[in-house]
Amino acid sequence: MSSAPVPAPRPSPAEDAAGQSAAETLKDDFAWSLSVILRAYLRSVEESLNDIPGGPRGYQVIASASQNLAANQGVMASQLGIDRTVLTYLIDDLEAAGLVTRQPDPADRRSRRVVATEAGQALWQDRRNALAHAEAHILSTLGNEESTFKELLKRVAVYADRGDPLQNTCQAVESVESACQAVEGVKDACQAVESLEKDDDRRLGVKRRSPRRD
Template identity: 35%
Template structure:
């Protein structure tokens, strides 16, 4: 008589273990892909947000990425020193600063995005393309729901280092 393996996908608590395993695998591939890019993971996230979103100022950037303002300032300083971003007066409030990518910052992001895309493809290589796309869409919806429920939550509290 052969026993069948139980379907653990429905066991309470397994979702957390599954998410943790996926996150660890993703984080390792992501960090390897970006290498020694200025600011590391946070630098990539900031540069990506600056290029892909029209955030009105530095405070909005920090809120969007759920990054503490002291950490944000530190990473922004490094990105500015590397010539990847500039802080300019915000159009709607000259007292605030808007973060914009330089030409070199945009070029750096394009290079890094190719490497990250390859790392993500490697992580999802075991799935048919439609399943990978469905997983991405579901995770995006779940992440947005979690962020909406707790907009100040720092995703780096769940993992280290971030």
Template identity: 40%
Template sequence: MDNDLVWAVRIISGALRRAAAESAETLPGGARAYLVLMALAEAEDKPPTQLELAGQVGLDRTVMTYLLDDLEGQGLLLRRPNPKDRRARHVILTDEGRSQLQRMRTAVAATEARLLGELSEQQRAQFRDLLTRVALTAQRGALGD
């Protein structure tokens, strides 16, 4: 298992997924809610459409519709018609959604701190940067860009 990327990513991913699920256990969709709220927070200057959001978080568009219905019902997001295409809707994070996301991020950060505990601050920052770059490359590939 030394330097086996598949093994390492699987173990880390599992720990973070469990932390996200536990932090979102009171929300519809659990860990999926975390992913959706994170994506919306990152895109506040340019709200995505439902279809774009589904692609960003890797969910089937039908599943995304039901999840957004539930999250909107809890006041965590809003859907507004796209002025350029009335068939599409932009998804917007509400203040309550931001508050819930912050609560979840705090809980997940505790797990991250334990996982990265053997690394220096510089190594943690470098690890996050490198992992994010790889994730963005993987996302672009998965979306066919």
């Protein structure tokens, strides 16, 4: 597969004039600028990603798994901004395609890490080069300002990601789940101790007094 970008068809004079008019009118519209850039980028990479289960989202999962960026599926969902239920089905499809696999986390056997297979690693490297070419094509208008633009964009993205209420909520839920699991573990241990004490009492014929309630 060639990684060279497909040149976009040139618009007619009327379309070009209309586009320039819209751009001039909306030049200070932040949302419009972002949506235009995103649409152009997705059009450029569509051919490179449409055969991957989940398309661009599937590629993001493979990229994360190839670089070991997420300790478990919950962290990956927060990092990629994908609903945890949706991510589960997406990983199922990628696993069926032989691109990723789930492995127990050595630090926590209850947690599952998503790891790229050799085929997944090779696909990530191949499509990564194609996406870099598409990115360079879109940013070519910036010339020497490209690196400055990308640095500023990264700074905004990191700031926005920290303030993402969905991610904060997911992290809070994970913390609560971990605390609940710890409490359950303590409860199970206490019940086991109580059971042993009762067994000992029965063997020794000891009758425990119930705690007094005032």
